[in-house]
Amino acid sequence: MLEFAxxxxxxxxxxxxxxxxxxxxxxxxxxxxxxGGFLLLRKRSLMGDxxxxxxxxxVGLAFMLAVALxxxxxxxxxxxxxxxxxxxxxxxxxxxxxxxxxxxxDAAMGIVLSVFFGAGVAVLGMIQTMxxxxxxxxxxxxYGKTASMVLSDFWILxxxxxxxxxxxxxxxxxxxxxxFDESFAxxxxxxxxxxxxxxxxxxxxxxxxxxxxxxxILIIAFLITPAAAARFWTNQLDxxxxxxxxxxxxxxxxxxxxxxxxxxLPAGAVIVLVAAFVFLISMLIGSERGVLVxxxxxxxxxxxxxxxxxxxxxxxxxxxxxxxxxxxxxxxxFRQVRGRRTWSDASLREYIRRAYDDGLLEVxxxxxxxxxxxxxxxxxxxxxxxxxxxxxxxxxxADVATSRVDRDADMVEHVLGEQMVARLESxxxxxxxxxxxxxxxxxxxxxxx
Amino acid sequence: MINAVSKQASxxxxxxxxxxxxxxxxxxxxxxxxxxxVIWDIDLSIPEGKLVSIVGPxxxxxxxxxxxxxxxxxxxxxxxxxxxQSYEKERKRVGYVxxxxxxxxxxxxxxxDVVAMxxxxxxxxxxxxxxxxxxxxxxxxxxVGLADYAHRQISQLSGGQQQRTFLARxxxxxxxxxxMDEPFAAVDAATERAIVELLKDLxxxxxxxxxxxxxxxxxxxxxxxxxxxxxxxxAAGPTESVFTQENLRRTYGGKxxxxxxxxxxxxxxx
Numbered sequence: 001m002l003e004f005a006x007x008x009x010x011x012x013x014x015x016x017x018x019x020x021x022x023x024x025x026x027x028x029x030x031x032x033x034x035x036g037g038f039l040l041l042r043k044r045s046l047m048g049d050x051x052x053x054x055x056x057x058x059v060g061l062a063f064m065l066a067v068a069l070x071x072x073x074x075x076x077x078x079x080x081x082x083x084x085x086x087x088x089x090x091x092x093x094x095x096x097x098x099x100x101x102x103x104x105x106d107a108a109m110g111i112v113l114s115v116f117f118g119a120g121v122a123v124l125g126m127i128q129t130m131x132x133x134x135x136x137x138x139x140x141x142x143y144g145k146t147a148s149m150v151l152s153d154f155w156i157l158x159x160x161x162x163x164x165x166x167x168x169x170x171x172x173x174x175x176x177x178x179x180f181d182e183s184f185a186x187x188x189x190x191x192x193x194x195x196x197x198x199x200x201x202x203x204x205x206x207x208x209x210x211x212x213x214x215x216x217i218l219i220i221a222f223l224i225t226p227a228a229a230a231r232f233w234t235n236q237l238d239x240x241x242x243x244x245x246x247x248x249x250x251x252x253x254x255x256x257x258x259x260x261x262x263x264x265l266p267a268g269a270v271i272v273l274v275a276a277f278v279f280l281i282s283m284l285i286g287s288e289r290g291v292l293v294x295x296x297x298x299x300x301x302x303x304x305x306x307x308x309x310x311x312x313x314x315x316x317x318x319x320x321x322x323x324x325x326x327x328x329x330x331x332x333x334f335r336q337v338r339g340r341r342t343w344s345d346a347s348l349r350e351y352i353r354r355a356y357d358d359g360l361l362e363v364x365x366x367x368x369x370x371x372x373x374x375x376x377x378x379x380x381x382x383x384x385x386x387x388x389x390x391x392x393x394x395x396x397x398a399d400v401a402t403s404r405v406d407r408d409a410d411m412v413e414h415v416l417g418e419q420m421v422a423r424l425e426s427x428x429x430x431x432x433x434x435x436x437x438x439x440x441x442x443x444x445x446x447x448x449x
Numbered sequence: 450m451i452n453a454v455s456k457q458a459s460x461x462x463x464x465x466x467x468x469x470x471x472x473x474x475x476x477x478x479x480x481x482x483x484x485x486x487v488i489w490d491i492d493l494s495i496p497e498g499k500l501v502s503i504v505g506p507x508x509x510x511x512x513x514x515x516x517x518x519x520x521x522x523x524x525x526x527x528x529x530x531x532x533x534q535s536y537e538k539e540r541k542r543v544g545y546v547x548x549x550x551x552x553x554x555x556x557x558x559x560x561x562d563v564v565a566m567x568x569x570x571x572x573x574x575x576x577x578x579x580x581x582x583x584x585x586x587x588x589x590x591x592x593v594g595l596a597d598y599a600h601r602q603i604s605q606l607s608g609g610q611q612q613r614t615f616l617a618r619x620x621x622x623x624x625x626x627x628x629m630d631e632p633f634a635a636v637d638a639a640t641e642r643a644i645v646e647l648l649k650d651l652x653x654x655x656x657x658x659x660x661x662x663x664x665x666x667x668x669x670x671x672x673x674x675x676x677x678x679x680x681x682x683x684a685a686g687p688t689e690s691v692f693t694q695e696n697l698r699r700t701y702g703g704k705x706x707x708x709x710x711x712x713x714x715x716x717x718x719x
Contacts (some may be wrong), residue, residue, distance in 0.1 A: 041553075041556060041557070043553075102483070170575050171575070172577075173569060173572070173575075173576075173577060173578060174569075174574070176558065176562075176566075177566055177569055179556070180552060180553070180556045180558060180563070180566070181547065181551070181552045181566065183516070183521050183545075183547050183551060184545060184547055184566065184618075185569075186519075186520070186521050187519045187520075187521060187540075187543070187545040188540070188569055188570040188622075189537075189540045189570060190569070190570075231557065234557065235557050235559075235602035236557055236558075236559070236602075237556075237557045237558055237562075240557050
C-alpha cells in the first residue's frame with residue numbers, strides 16, 4: 001500500500017531516487033510546452049511527429065559508428081547527435097518532396113515518417129545481432145525510459161531548456177510574425193527561412209532531449225497537448241506560451257511522480273496521459289474557448305434576445321392599442337404575444353418565466369395573460385427605442401430597404417452597447433425630438449392575432 | 450520641375466522622367482509554377498501618385514504579379530524596379546496587404562498586435578514592440594475606424610474589420626507604394642466605402658497604390674490607372690483610355706460573364 005509520506009516525498013523531490021527523474025521531466029515539459037506553442041501555431045504539428053520518428057535510425061547508426069570507432073556506444077551526447085542529424089534529414093526530405101514534386105505535405109510526411117522509422121527498426125535489429133548490441137538498450141528511445149536518466153541527462157535538459165527559453169524570449173516578436181503571416185514577414189525583409197530553421201532547430205533540440213524520457217512515439221503528444229490545452233484559456237500569445245510551459249512542466253512533474261510508484265507503467269505514457277487529462281479539462285472549462293463557456297455564452301445570448309423580443313412585442317401591442325397620449329399598462333393575452341413572432345410555446349413560456357423572475361412581468365389567470373410591471377415597461381420602451389434607432393440608422397446610412405429593415409435590425413439590436421446607442425442618437429438627432437422617447441416605427445407593424 | 454513638365458507634356462512616356470520618381474517599373478517579368486508560365490513577359494511602368502487597379506479573370510496571375518514584385522515567389526526572368534532601385538534596397542518604401550484568407554484569423558493576437566507588425570521592420574531584430582510602435586498602431590487603427598476594437602482578439606472581428614486591420618498594418622508601414630491583394634473581397638458596403646476613402650487619402654499624400662480588384666463595375670469610379678491582365682498585360686494606362694469594351698473583351702475573352710457584360714454596359718453608358 002502506498003504511504004502518504006512516500007507520495008509527499010516524491011512529489012516534493014525529497015526522495016533521492018526519483019528526484020533527478022522528476023526534475024528532468026519537469027524541465028522537459030516546460031521546454032516542450034513552450035516550443036509546442038509555436039509548433040502548433042505554425043501548423044507544423046505533424047512535422048514534429050516526422051522529426052521524432054526520423055530520429056530512430058540516427059540513434060542506431062550513431063551506436064554502430066561508436067562501436068566501430070572502438071567505444072562502447074553508450075555515450076548519450078553521441079547518440080543524441082545522431083538522432084538530431086537524421087531527424088533534421090527527415091524534415092529536409094519532407095520539404096524536398098513537397099517543393100519538387102506535386103505530392104502534398106501530408107503524403108510527404110507520411111512517407112518520410114514511416115520510411116525513416118522503418119529504417120530505424122531495421123538498424124536496431126542489426127544491432128541486436130552484434131555482440132555489443134544486446135546490452136545497448138536502444139529500444140528505450142522508442143517508448144522512453146525515465147528510470148534510466150542520469151546526471152548527464154539533467155545537464156542536457158538544463159541546456160536545452162535554457163536555449164528554448166532564451167530563443168523564444170529573444171525571438172518572440174519574430175516567431176509571432178512568422179507563425180501568423182509568413183508572406184508579410186517576407187515582404188518586410190525578415191529572412192523567413194532562417195527563422196524557420198531556428199524554430200525547427202529548437203524543436204529538434206527539445207525532441208531529441210526528450211527521447212530518453214517519453215520516447216520518440218509520444219514526444220509529439222508532449223509537445224502539442226499542453227499548447228492545445230493552453231489555447232482554451234487565453235487569446236494572447238505570450239500568456240498562452242507561459243501557460244503551455246506550465247502545463248507541460250506540471251504534466252512532467254505529476255506524470256514522472258506517478259510512474260515512480262508504479263514502475264511497470266512507462267513514464268512517457270503516464271506523462272502524456274496527464275497532459276491529455278489537462279487538455280480534456282481545458283477543453284471543457286477553458287475560460288476563453290472552452291466548450292462550456294461557449295455554451296453558456298450562447299445560452300445567455302439566447303435568453304437576452306428572447307427577453308428583448310418579448311418586451312418589444314408587449315410594448316408594440318400596447319402601443320397599437322393606445323388611443324392617444326400616454327401608454328398605459330394593460331394585461332395582454334398570451335396568444336396575442338405568441339402571434340407576434342415565430343417562437344415556440346415552450347421557449348416563449350421560458351422567456352416569460354425568466355422575465356417574471358426578474359420582476360418585469362406579472363402573470364395573471366394561470367399564464368393566460370401577462371402584464372408588464374413599471375420596471376418592465378421602462379425596459380420595454382428602452383428595448384423598442386434601440387430597435388427603432390437602429391432601424392432608422394440602417395435606412396438612413398446603410399441603404400437597407402424599409403421592408404426588410406426589421407429583420408436586419410433584429411440581428412444587431414441585442415448587442416448594442418450604451419456607447420453605440422449614444423452614437424446612434426447623435427447621428428439621428430432629428431428623430432430624437434419627435435415627441436416621445438421611443439421613435440415611431442419606420443415600417444408598419446404587423447399586428448398579432 | 451523639368452520632370453513635372455515632361456510628365457505633363459507626354460503622359461505615358463515615363464522613360465523621360467527621373468527613374469527615382471517612378472514607383473514601379475517591371476521589365477520582362479515571367480513567373481512559372483511547375484514549368485507552366487503563370488505570367489509572361491510583363492512590362493509595366495506605373496507613374497507616381499496613382500490608384501492602380503489590376504484587373505483580369507481568375508487565374509490571370511494578378512496575385513502572382515504582386516507576389517513576384519515583392520520577391521515572395523521566385524521569378525523565372527525579368528526585373529522589378531522600385532523607385533529606380535532593386536526591391537531589396539527600397540523595401541522600406543513598400544507596403545503590402547496580403548489576401549485576407551492567407552492567414553489564420555484564429556491566431557491568438559489582438560488587432561493592435563497585428564497592426565504593430567507593420568512596425569517590425571523599423572524595430573529590427575530582437576527588440577520588443579515599443580510604446581511608440583503601439584501608439585503609431587493605435588493611430589492607424591483610428592484612421593480605419595477600429596480604435597474601439599484594438600484589444601479584441603482578431604477572430605472576434607467581422608470580415609470587413611479584419612480587412613481594415615490589415616490596411617491599418619499597411620498604414621503604419623508608412624510606405625510610398627502599396628501592393629494590396631483583393632482588399633475589397635467579401636467586405637460590407639461600409640468597409641468598402643472606408644477603404645476607398647483611405648485609398649484616396651493615400652493618393653492625396655502622393656502615395657502610389659496597386660490594388661488587385663475584382664469588381665469591374667467600380668473600376669472607373671475608384672481607380673485612375675488600370676492594368677488589364679491575363680497572363681500578359683493586355684492594356685495598361687489611364688482608366689478612361691484603357692477600360693474600354695474592346696480591351697475588356699480581349700482580357701476576359703470567352704470567359705466574359707454576365708457580370709463583366711454588366712460592366713461593359715457601364716462603360717458604354719459613360
